Amino acid sequence: MPRSSFAKVDVVIDTGSPLLDRTVDGFFKIGTVAATRAVAEDAYHIAKRGTISTKNVEESLKKMCKEGAYWGTVAGVYAGMEYGVKRIRGTSxxxxxxxxxxxxxxxxxxxxxxxxxxxxxxxxxxxxxxxxxxxxxxxx
Incomplete structure (x- = not known):
């Protein structure tokens, strides 16, 4: 099946620990997606209202950071748990x-x-x- 992508960014994380590498990678990848979703949602609401204020921008940034941190943390925990289970079970x-x-x-x-x-x-x-x-x- 053909694949296409709009943009591709490769970032390598090497902390020296495969568990920590996967955890941090999951945090950044999903945290970025969640932050982007929050910004897109807020941009839609601002465009729908037709006005923007400093307060709107501040609220949007706070929401972006909160959503990114929360979902990034959940993804990081999951990536670390899955890797740990793989190591303990010895199978993939x-x-x-x-x-x-x-x-x-x-x-x-x-x-x-x-x-x-x-x-x-x-x-x-x-x-x-x-x-x-x-x-x-x-x-x-």
Whole structure:
């Protein structure tokens, strides 16, 4: 299947630790996507209103940083968890994504919440989403 891209930026992160490299890489990649989404959403709302102010720009920057940091952290935790599971299990398959996603979902839920049922549901969701993403990546 042909592929095209608008822009490609290759950044290599080498901290000397493969676990840390993957974690930082996940943070930056997904954090950048989340920050860009926040800016695009705010730009749409500003354009729809037809006016812009310093307050709008400040709020947009705060939202961009908050969203980028949050989703970057979640992605970094997931990337590190998946790599750690791969190292512990000694194999590379879809189960690493499932376990890494479940652990990440549970951890993020536990930090943001405390409800045991919610933690279990978020672990199941994290595992399911990560597994689905892994299976979709096999299609390419």
């Amino acid at each position: 398959d879809w189960k690493n994504a499932m376990i890494g996603g479940a652990l990440t979902g549970a951890l993020v839920s536990a930090v943001n919440n405390g409800n045991k049922d919610k933690i279990v549901m978020d672990a199941l969701t994290g595992g399911a989403v990560a597994t689905a993403a892994e299976f979709i990546s096999y299609l390419n």
